[in-house]
Amino acid sequence: MLIVHGGTPLKGEIRVRGAKNLVSKAMVAAVLGETPSTLYDVPQISDVGIVSGLLRVHGVEVTSGHDQSLHFDTSKVEAAGVDEINIHAGSSRIPILLCGPLLHRLGRAFIPDLGGCNIGGRPIDFHLNALREFGAVVDKTPGGLEITAPEGLKGIQYRLDYPSVGATEQVLLAAVRAEGTTELRNAAIEPEIIDLICVLQKMGAIIKVHTNRVIEITGVERLHGYSHRPIPDRIEAGSWASAALATQGEVFVRGARQADMMTFLNVFRSIGGEYEVNDSPVDGGIRFWHPGGPLKPVALETDVHPGLMTDWQQPLVVALTQAQGLSIMHETVYERRFGYTQELRAMGANIELYSECLGGTPCRWGRRNFLHSAVIAGPSKLHAADLQIPDLRAGFSHLIAALAAEGTSRVYGVDRYITRGYENFEAKLAALGANVERPGAAL
Numbered sequence: 001m002l003i004v005h006g007g008t009p010l011k012g013e014i015r016v017r018g019a020k021n022l023v024s025k026a027m028v029a030a031v032l033g034e035t036p037s038t039l040y041d042v043p044q045i046s047d048v049g050i051v052s053g054l055l056r057v058h059g060v061e062v063t064s065g066h067d068q069s070l071h072f073d074t075s076k077v078e079a080a081g082v083d084e085i086n087i088h089a090g091s092s093r094i095p096i097l098l099c100g101p102l103l104h105r106l107g108r109a110f111i112p113d114l115g116g117c118n119i120g121g122r123p124i125d126f127h128l129n130a131l132r133e134f135g136a137v138v139d140k141t142p143g144g145l146e147i148t149a150p151e152g153l154k155g156i157q158y159r160l161d162y163p164s165v166g167a168t169e170q171v172l173l174a175a176v177r178a179e180g181t182t183e184l185r186n187a188a189i190e191p192e193i194i195d196l197i198c199v200l201q202k203m204g205a206i207i208k209v210h211t212n213r214v215i216e217i218t219g220v221e222r223l224h225g226y227s228h229r230p231i232p233d234r235i236e237a238g239s240w241a242s243a244a245l246a247t248q249g250e251v252f253v254r255g256a257r258q259a260d261m262m263t264f265l266n267v268f269r270s271i272g273g274e275y276e277v278n279d280s281p282v283d284g285g286i287r288f289w290h291p292g293g294p295l296k297p298v299a300l301e302t303d304v305h306p307g308l309m310t311d312w313q314q315p316l317v318v319a320l321t322q323a324q325g326l327s328i329m330h331e332t333v334y335e336r337r338f339g340y341t342q343e344l345r346a347m348g349a350n351i352e353l354y355s356e357c358l359g360g361t362p363c364r365w366g367r368r369n370f371l372h373s374a375v376i377a378g379p380s381k382l383h384a385a386d387l388q389i390p391d392l393r394a395g396f397s398h399l400i401a402a403l404a405a406e407g408t409s410r411v412y413g414v415d416r417y418i419t420r421g422y423e424n425f426e427a428k429l430a431a432l433g434a435n436v437e438r439p440g441a442a443l
Contacts, residue, residue: 002411002426004402005435006384009249009290014428016237016255017043017068018230020421022192024094025169026199026228027051030072031060031101032177033203037072037225043233043423044068051094057084058102074225077105082143086112096127097166100174103136103149112144126160126167133158134174155180155219162364163188163213163304169196175217176205182217189213190305191260195231202226234260235311236422239396241288242315243432245273246322246404250289251432258286263308267316271323272296297325297378301359302333310334314397317341318404320376321349327376330359335370340394347385347405350377382406389413396422403434 018041028051030037042048052062052070059078063071079102085095095111102109128138128145134153139146155178160167168188175182187193189209197207197215203226206218237256244251245268258265258277265275268288272295278284297320302310310333320327321344331337341351351374357363358373365372384407389395395417402409418425429436 001439002399002414003437003439004399004409004411006382006403006405006407006409008403008433008435009247010243010251010403010432010434011249012432013252013254014240014431015285016233016240016253017041017423019192019195019233020045020047020235021165021190022195022230023048024051025097025192025196026226026230027055027070027072028094028097028101029173029196029199029203030225031055031058031074031077031098031105032173032200032223033074033225034222035225036074037203038065038069038227039072040067040069040227040229042068042070045421045423046419047094047421053087054085054095054098057081057087058098072225077102079106079108080110082110085110086143093166096124097169097173099127099131099136099147100153100170103147103153103174104177107149109147110144111147126162126164127170130156130158130167130171131174134178153178155182155217157183159185160187162186165190165193168193168215172196172200172207172215172217175219176200176203176207177221177223178217178219180219182219184215184217185213187213187215188304191231191234199226199228202228231260232257234264235309237261237286238264238309238312239315239400239422240428241268241273241275241286242312242319243400243403244288245271245290245295245319246315246400248290248292249432250287252285252287254283254285256286261286263306264312267298267300267308267312270296270298271316271319273319294379295319295323297323297327297376299328299359301330301361303361304333307361310337313337314340314394315400317351317374317376318344318397318400321351321378321380321382321401322404323376323378325378327378328358329374329376330357330361330363331372331374332359332361332363335365335368335372337394338371338374339390340397341374343385343387343398344382344401347382347401349380349382349401351375384409386410387412389417391417396425
């Protein structure tokens, strides 16, 4: 639990490191290489610890270095026992991405039951269908999935029904050492996907990114290690920017990069926020602030890149509770991502949910009664409440709401969720002047 004394604008500077959604995938990619790899600027988050544990039980030596780097010695990759792997079952959805690398290195992989945030259906059918096309054999067992490749993996022609980030990563990690050429259509092209392609290219892969979401991979027999500094975490940067807006504060996010956040920056300015980009290669970043006066209502829709990222939705909704008028947020990526609004309504936010598509972007669950559109009427005077965090991104949004509210809130589930994706967030809150404390600790 975290005790939050709200009503104080956040002001100061914090730093974001490598993107959570790239770092964990780059760690998995290291298994494909037969020589060591080094990943720099790795955030100290629980997801990194989970993936490190998964790699270690498969024989990878993971060591920490300077500049928050991780070094991976993959010379002794080995099969892990079911009990060892199951220690991590339910903690992360990363294990499914180990399939391709382990099939190439060992010829088999065991994948336990998968965890992750409860924000809607994220079926692994995309992953399993693709692996079967490559030639893998998938057998269900009581504890998970046993996957083998009796004749190795072969290149395929494959089209995703939806440009899923996870499925695109799966195909990339399986195709780079598969025999022949793989053509993936309707692929995800998020910045983290492009950065993963950069990692694989450094390892010796041959990958072409064509127009219209087409990626072509020519399989190679062997890959070597890499040395890579990941793109900064654009989700965390957007979260702190939204916190500055909601609390009428000013936050300099060191490390944030304009090129990865163009869609967010347009939305931020449309709402009435201001920002300034510092392109210094040493200490650059983006300064976000509330310029005073009323915020403006907007109509927004989440979408795959280059659309508005679904992980920016929750913190932006908190900020929109302070805008003057009616705002709309149409969620088109995950069907159950508005569960967190119940807590916001308990704090005084005026938010109504609808199953209709309140926007022009097609979504996959129209007329299926999922509450995936929100209308936010503001400004709302938020008051303190006891908050139970349901998932990672919603959890940080609850924290923002507590910081913006009058009075003292108690936020539960901090260590289970927020630490998965936000490095040293309590120290960062302190650096921004937030008045927060752990029970029994001194202010």
